[in-house]
Amino acid sequence: MARSKVVNLCRVLAMLSVGGLCNISYAVDFTYSGFGNISAGKVFSSTGVETGFPDNSKWKCPCYIADYSHGSVYESRWTLTPESRLGLQGVASFSDNFSFTGQVMARHAAGDADLGIEQAFFSYNLSPKLTLQVGRKRLPLFFYSDFQDVAFAYNWARVPPDVYGWPVVNYNGANLTFRDDIGGWAVKSTAYIGQEHSKEVPIAKLGDPSRVDIHWDRMYGIDLEINRDWFTARAAINKSQQRRLRLGPKGLEQFSPDPAVFGKSSPQTYSSLSLNVDRDDLVVRSEFSRVNAAPARGSYRGYLLGAGYRFGNFLPMVTISRLNAFSAKGAAEEVDRNIGLSVRYQLSDSSALKVQLDRSRWDFLNGTDNTRKLATVSYDFTF
Secondary structure (H helix, E strand, O other), rough: EEEEEEEEEEHHHHOOOOOOOOOOOOOEEEEEEEEEEEEEEEEEEEEEEEEEEEEEOOOOOOOOEEEEEEEEEEEEOOEEEOOOOEEEEEEEEOOOOEEEEEEEEEEEEEEEEEEEEEEEEEEEEEOOOOOEEEEEEOOOOOOOOHHHHHHHHHHOOOOOOOOOOOOOOEEEEEEEEEEEEEEEEEEEEEEEEEEEEEOOOOOHHOOOOOEEEEEEEEEEEEEEEEEEEEEEEEEEEEEEEEEEEEEOOOOEEEEEEHHHHOOOOOEEEEEEEEEEEEOOOEEEEEEEEEEEOOOOEEEEEEEEEEEEEOOOOOOEEEEEEEEEEEOOOEEEEEEEEEEEEEEEEEEEEEEEEEEEEEEEEEEOOOOEEEEEEEEEEEEEEEE
């Protein structure tokens, strides 16, 4: 995946779009890698009520929301734009213990072409077991959050959107990571602090033509991952103060939480537990999530369960996922369910072909619902 070159620091930082240090001329070691996927999908069946979400004036619905965080929507015609993407990552190593990592992503987010910096952080190894990182990183809310864009790294065409669908996917701050082998278990734990002020969030564009900004402040979290032989478990928790602002007649105005009742911001907590099995040819994936933003906003409970068995280069899987939504007072409001049938074919050590059929049902618990069926073909690669 990577080639190594020795270049001067000015050239490295220019490639990573973090200029300003070009007066330093000593050599560093630079490695780069890339990843991407070409995905085509089409909604081929629909029943039930049209909700206007996503916005029917922007997309030709019936529609299937494949990625809430980036506003990826499939319509009733074949299209490549919702999930196809390309990422490039570079690492500049100044010494054995000190480095800088930058990552840029090109995608078609919420119907618009987008090129953005996903990660840009410095790393320093305090010891063989402790690493300090400072800068911009992916927010590790769930098991696949850190590498969600690298579709080659998991078995589906996409991570189940019922669990992986939130407005903030990055943060700016610092983290400390611990790695060790304890009693035969590989242990990794990361504690972090930071914030994220996300402008014009794609998830809001799904149903709101106005500009919406999301602020997560005073953020902190910790995760723990353990692995032994064929079993991997991960638990995580994240806390922050959140607020939402919409562009109105007087500029950006806070609309959530209600500032008259809750003030400038309100607390929220994300927590998750993942249990995974890779034993011989048997593959099992599971994740359970909870989001609590009460009393200012509602809460959510979600899960995914998937199982498959490898036959040579083929891996067929069946995966179900579900998200229950509750009001600020705890009343059940909506249940979203998805069942996916997927087949992954390993083309090489760096590429895979996937075919997936999904059936999604949104039950609004008032006698109405809608159901969508989606077909996806994806070519995933790394280099």
